[in-house]
Every structure is written in structure tokens, then in C-alpha cells.
Amino acid sequence: MDTLSFEVVNRVGWIRLARPEKHNPFDAELRADLMAVLEQVRQDPEIRVLVLAGTPGAFCAGGNLQVLHEHLDSGPHYWQQRIKTGLRFIQDMLNLGRPVIAAVDGPAMGAGFALALCADMVVATPRARFCMAYLRLGLVPDLGALYLLPRAVGLQRAKELMFSTRDIDAEEARQLGLVMEVHESEALEERVRQIAESLTHAAPIALALTKAALNASLDADQQTLFTLEAASQAAAFAAPEPRVAIEAMLAKKAPPFRGFPKVRT
Template sequence: MSEQALLVDIADGIATLTLNRPDSKNALNVAMRTALRDAIYGIRQDRSVRAVILRGAGSAFCSGGDVRGMTVESAEDGRNRIDDMHGWIAQLVDLDRPVIAAVDGVAYGAGFSLALAADFVIASSRARFCMPFMKVGLVPDCAAFYTLPRVVGLARAKELVFTAREIGAQEAKDMGAVLEVVEPGALHERSEQIARALADASPVAFGLCKRALNLSLGSDLRTLLELESATQGIAFTTGFHREAVQRFRDKAAPLFTWPAA
């Protein structure tokens, strides 16, 4: 593989972002963080991209931050280091298109957080997840304070953070952090199947649903009912909706189908 820290491949509307430092289990260094920022900002502006897959090169997804580059001279330096990532992490969490994380091997620390930023995590049977920050006297980053409790619940999130214990793919699925567990050889094909299926959904309806769901746990009933009315009004006007209704009347094949296959 090339020496690029991140490989970006866009084909048939699917953007595949491959973390490409296999010798370090795809640890996040400055070059990779910068490349992720540029790729995510670019995808956000490119409406031809209808779905995104995150994956790791080699036998790991991401082992977390690159420890060799973690020298911090002051609290200000440390805060800036993390704050510099918040722009693209927030853009990824709120990206109005499907994001699938294909996790093989380790997803540790920021790697676990990066997977949680996706809509769905597809894991190989040998995947391992961990929030190891307590072992080195740090706190979770890359939006884990936001995503982890929403995905697994507050009590389970506390357990994973406070104990820094590793969990396997099946336990992660049982917690709700993983959608499906597949054999390693089927991981990328299955992730692509799901990406292709979700890419066929209405881009407007998908984006509206995703952003409303991201707001749901921090909003009251009245706010969400108002959001529902406004977003449904937009969705009613789309060409996708009109064609889908016509296909239903004509008993033709639907535009969007599930399960992915």
C-alpha cells in the first residue's frame, strides 16, 4: 500500500476511507488526523457521495492515538491538540449521509470513538474494543462522551470508561455498539452491501432523520414535534417521495429496499 496515512477511494457514490498505517495498527498521528479532516470536509461538499465506509488497512481498525507523538508541554497544548479534531469529528457524527465503520482487529481509544461516530458498526469476529484512557490517566476523546452513552447507555458507558476493559465483537453487539458480526473475510463485502443499500435511500429524508435523531436525547417533546412537522414538510416535496409513491401505485419495484444483500 502507499505511504499515505489515509487512502480515499470514491466509486459509484461510495467513499471508502482507509486508515493506512498498518505497521502501527493504524494509530492516529498528525498526518492521519489532517487527512481525515480534509476528506470529511470534502465529502460534506460532494453530493455525489451517498455513503461512507471507514476501515483500517491490515489486521486492525485503529489502535487509538499515536503514543509516540503524545508529548504535551502544557494544559493549553493538550487542549488544543484535542480541540483541533473537534471540527471534523462533529462533521462526521452529523454527516447527512450513511457512515459505516468496518472494524477488524483492535478499535482502541480514539479508534473506538471513531467507530462510534459511524451510524453502523460492522465488526469481524476478531474485533476488540476498548476505552483504555484510564490506564494512562486520560479521558475519552473524539466525541466519545457524546456517542458512547447514546449507543450503550450511561451505566454501561461508565463501566467501559472507568474499568478500561476490553470487549469482543459479540459483547459489543450485545451492548448495541455493533450492528452485525461477520467472519473477517466477509467484513468488507458486507460493509459495502450495507453502504450500497443505504445509498439508495432518499438523501433528503436520510439526512433529516439522522440529524433529528442526533438531537432527540437533548430535546423536549414539543421541540421534536415541531422538527417533525418541518422536516416532513420538506420530505413531502422531494422527487424521491413522488417517485416512490408512483412506484407503489404502479406496483413497481421500490427505490429503497432492506435488508441489504
């Protein structure tokens, strides 16, 4: 693939964007390659966690301006279909039954910001910057940003970030809840690896069910979510992992999954 590389190490799939000379633009080629990787992950139960990383100093610069310029006169139908295709990819990312971690070491602009919002957790470096830059181009936020950002930071702050198009640094992003942890660039991949590999020991069915229920939680009413909780727990108990974990704890042994490792200082 020209736009990214993909490898699996210790049951963790690592996607690394691969066009640093262009700041890893999000275009049709990258979208197609990402969708192909997601299909590979869905078909391989041995891949327990997915990591999405940019390149040193760059995550994703958003849309390819040259390509956008070439299609300025393409008309509403073209743009509607293009955006719908992007949204199908976003749905695939959000509904992937594996944890997704974004490792951000540089700017995540426009669609790049939206791409980071698709991750279940974001780990960043001080070089990370996030910007909803769409209005600078006279455009509406897309790639799911209108849905994802208000749920991450609240409606008023989402409006402020989209209307102002200002950059936010990694520390402000952490304070807003967009970033889980901030680490120096040289420590980023090791910390993401620690988190990802620890999650490979979690019960995969329970983890997928928990992710799906949490994704539904902000849109579902109380009774719907309670019903989903009951059905999900019944499905989890039907899997072999609860027996292994409960019997280990009764025998005063460590269960297979004990959470994330502590941050090393």
C-alpha cells in the first residue's frame, strides 16, 4: 500500500501512515487502504488491538488540497457521494470490535482530527496539535466530526473549536478529554505498545461488547441501554474467559488481564 504500512506484532495490528512528505493527507487512496486493513483485521481473530499512528512529527494533515482543488466544479452529487463513502469508513472504524488506539505525534488537522476522534483512546506527544480547520476553507466539518466532537467535549466547546478553527495543543486536548495521555516523542510508541499489548490479554468478547455498549450509550435511552447491558452480560458469560478468570482469582492466582501497566516515570 502506498499510503500506509501494516504489520501485526504480538496480536496488535500497527497501521502507520506513510506519506510524511505530504503530512499524511486523508484522501481517497488512504481511505481505500484503511478500509482494506480494517477488513483484514475483522477477518483475523488473532488481531486483538489496532493502533493507528502517523509519522514522527506528523499525524494527518486532513484533506489533500490539490485533489480538492481539482474537483471544485464537480457538483453536489459528487461531493455527497464522496462524503457518504468517507462516512462508511468512519462507521467501520467506530464499529470495529477491537480497541483502537491513536498515536499522535504532530498535527491532526481537519479530517486528521476526525480520524483521531474515531479511536477509543488517543495518546499524544507535545508536538501534537488538533484543529477543526474546515471553516478556513469555507467547508463544513466532515468525516463524522459533527457527530464525534460534541460527544467528546460537549456541544458548546465543539462549536467553539469548529467556529474558531484554532489549534489546540496536546495539554489542552488532554484537559478537554480528547487525549488520554501525553508523552515525549521518543516514549510514545513504547507507551502505546504497553497499553495495546495489555489489552490483548482482555477477554475479546467482553471487550467488544463493552465497546459496542459504550458507543451506544450517548444515543440510547435508559431502558434500551439496560436491555443491552443484560444481553451483553449474558453473551459474555457464555464465553470461556469468565470461568478462567474467576477460577484463577478463587485460587488466589493472577487473572489473565489486570488492566493497563502504570506509566513509567
